[in-house]
Amino acid sequence: MPILLRDIWPIENPGEYKIHFARWNQHTQPLEVFARDRREWQEWQEYRPGRDDFNRPLIFSLIQFYHEQDTWLFGGVYRVLARHPDRYEVELTDIGANMIGRLKLFYPYRDRTTRPVMERHHEGFEVQEILREPYSGRTFPGFDDIDLSFEELETLVRNERLDWRAALENIKGVYLITDIHTNRRYIGSAYGDMGIWSRWRQYVETGHGGNVQLTRLVREQGLPYCREHFRFALLEQRTARTADDVVIARESFWKRVLLTRGEQGMNRN
Structure with missing residues (x-):
């Protein structure tokens, strides 16, 4: 029987969150960005397309763990401080701070929407693994x-x-x-x-x-x-x-x- 995220981490007020399903953007893997440079990773939360997608106070960031199918690595909860026409201003909160880079979730997300609302998806997140240390690169395979x-x-x-x-x-x-x-x-x-x-x-x-x-x-x-x-x-x-x-x-x-x-x-x- 799978362990659901809600069983170990009840999210209060999910209506305050947008999820960021960070995936390959045709140039860069967000997993590698996260592992090598946290400032560069924050810039992924600050990017604003034409629409105001991050139109709620909080961003629940998930990183495509591309080595394993349908797996996501928790990348932190960010607070939106300001919304400019070309970018967002955000700051990393301490919400779930001890899970950043460690919590791996299983969720077969196929939609094209990158920034959906939290309440449509939170119930389906399964806890796949909690790493001993924050992810810093793939384990040596031989x-x-x-x-x-x-x-x-x-x-x-x-x-x-x-x-x-x-x-x-x-x-x-x-x-x-x-x-x-x-x-x-x-x-x-x-x-x-x-x-x-x-x-x-x-x-x-x-x-x-x-x-x-x-x-x-x-x-x-x-x-x-x-x-x-x-x-x-x-x-x-x-x-x-x-x-x-x-x-x-x-x-x-x-x-x-x-x-x-x-x-x-x-x-x-």
Whole structure:
């Protein structure tokens, strides 16, 4: 029998609330925004479309937990202080403060409306999980299942996720970067004194990691292009004791197999 939100958290005066079902906006995942920058997350509550959707005093914010179907992460209750023609002024309240980033709800919401009234939906919210700590990035899935958007990688690096860092910091390996806008691919590697974690941190900071073709792309398109269109996958991992020439040979193998030299890829050699 499911535990309903109303069983553990009765909402007083639901008529004072609008819900904000924050979903992917064709550019950014709100879950990653929340995890990397709370100020940027508050700006999602301050955005005002043409209509006055947040026309009640309080906003009950929910974040699409896109790794799991029909799952939402509680992002706080905000009070609307002012309504300007182009934006809202809001402040985070202490209502449910200990649940922010921890409470996960199950609710199969399919409507296009992003900001509905609370009373139509509160009764159906099921408590799926309460995390031990506020969400700061996805749990390390194992070496065989690493496929990350730039935005998700940035969240992990900015928050110094210990499980990811411990796994990737001291391994050598070969990785794939895919530009999902053009479908062009780049094969890179980490060897010597630099592990995968440090190598990928460079991409988060610069977008190009010092690679010639990627540097040109960042110069032309800017870092926001990388954040929106790059994906990172780990193809092979090797222990720190592995000779560098072995890793370099495997990097060359993957360049040949995936045709990343020439027009279809972004490797120059």
